[in-house]
Amino acid sequence: MAIAAHNVTLTLGSDKAPVEILRGVDLEVPAGASVALLGPSGSGKSSLMAVLAGLERANGGSIRVAGLDFTTMDEDELARARRGRIGIVLQAFHLLPTMTALENVAVPLELAGIADPFGRAAAELEAVGLGHRLTHYPAQLSGGEQQRVAIARAMASSPAIIFADEPTGNLDTATGHAIIDLIFARRAALGATLLIITHDPELAQHCDRVVVMHDGKIEERAA
Numbered sequence: 001m002a003i004a005a006h007n008v009t010l011t012l013g014s015d016k017a018p019v020e021i022l023r024g025v026d027l028e029v030p031a032g033a034s035v036a037l038l039g040p041s042g043s044g045k046s047s048l049m050a051v052l053a054g055l056e057r058a059n060g061g062s063i064r065v066a067g068l069d070f071t072t073m074d075e076d077e078l079a080r081a082r083r084g085r086i087g088i089v090l091q092a093f094h095l096l097p098t099m100t101a102l103e104n105v106a107v108p109l110e111l112a113g114i115a116d117p118f119g120r121a122a123a124e125l126e127a128v129g130l131g132h133r134l135t136h137y138p139a140q141l142s143g144g145e146q147q148r149v150a151i152a153r154a155m156a157s158s159p160a161i162i163f164a165d166e167p168t169g170n171l172d173t174a175t176g177h178a179i180i181d182l183i184f185a186r187r188a189a190l191g192a193t194l195l196i197i198t199h200d201p202e203l204a205q206h207c208d209r210v211v212v213m214h215d216g217k218i219e220e221r222a223a
C-alpha cells in the first residue's frame with residue numbers, strides 16, 4: 001500500500017476549546033492508484049491530506065506512507081521523510097517570489113541532496129511546458145504558469161506519491177482543465193500514486209476511486 005491509515009484522529013484548537021477534525025479515518029491506497037477526495041467544506045479533507053503528506057502530526061491512529069511509519073515521527077523526521085518521496089500541489093501556488101521559476105524548482109532538489117538540481121529542474125519545467133520561462137519570476141507568470149511551476153517543483157524529485165489540494169481552485173475553467181491533464185500526465189510518467197482533493201465531480205471520475213469525507217470521517221463509493 002502506498003498509503004495505509006487506520007483510525008486516524010486529529011484534534012486542533014486550544015485545550016479549552018478543542019476541535020475534533022479527524023474522527024477515526026481509515027484509508028488504504030494501493031501503489032499507483034488515483035483517489036479523488038470529495039466532501040463538503042469543513043469536512044476535514046485538507047486536514048487529512050496534511051497528516052497523510054506528513055505536514056501535520058496526527059493525534060492518534062496509525063499512518064504508513066511510502067513504506068514509512070509516520071505515526072512515531074516528530075516534525076523534523078516527517079520533513080526528511082517527505083523529501084524525494086512526496087510531492088505536494090496546493091491551491092495557492094506557494095512559489096518564492098524572489099526566485100525564478102528555475103530556482104523555485106531547483107533549490108528544493110539541491111536541499112534534498114539530489115544530483116544536478118538545475119539540470120533536473122530545467123528538464124521538469126520543459127516537461128510542464130515552461131521551457132521558455134525558466135528565468136521568469138512568479139510575478140511575471142500567469143496563474144496557470146505559476147501552477148505549472150508548482151507542479152514541476154512537486155514532481156521533479158520523482159516522488160512515489162503526489163498530493164494535490166484543489167489545484168485548480170485559483171484558475172479559470174480552461175486553464176484548470178489543462179492543469180488537471182498535466183497532473184495526470186506527469187503522474188502517469190512517474191507511475192506515482194495520486195490523492196487529489198476536488199469539488200469537481202467530473203475530475204473525480206478520472207480517478208480510480210472516489211472517497212467522500214463527512215464531518216471528519218470518510219465513506220467510499222465506486223468511481
Ligand SMILES: Nc1ncnc2c1ncn2[C@@H]1O[C@H](COP(=O)(O)OP(=O)(O)OP(=O)(O)O)[C@@H](O)[C@H]1O
Nearest residue numbers: 012013019021039040041042043044045046047048
Ligand atoms: N488550526 C485549527 N484549529 C481549529 N480548527 C481548525 C484548524 N484548522 C482547521 N480547523 C477546522 O477543521 C475543520 C476541517 O478543515 P479542513 O480545512 O480540513 O476542511 P476541508 O474539508 O478541507 O474544507 P474546504 O473544502 O473548505 O477546504 C474545519 O471546521 C476547520 O475550521
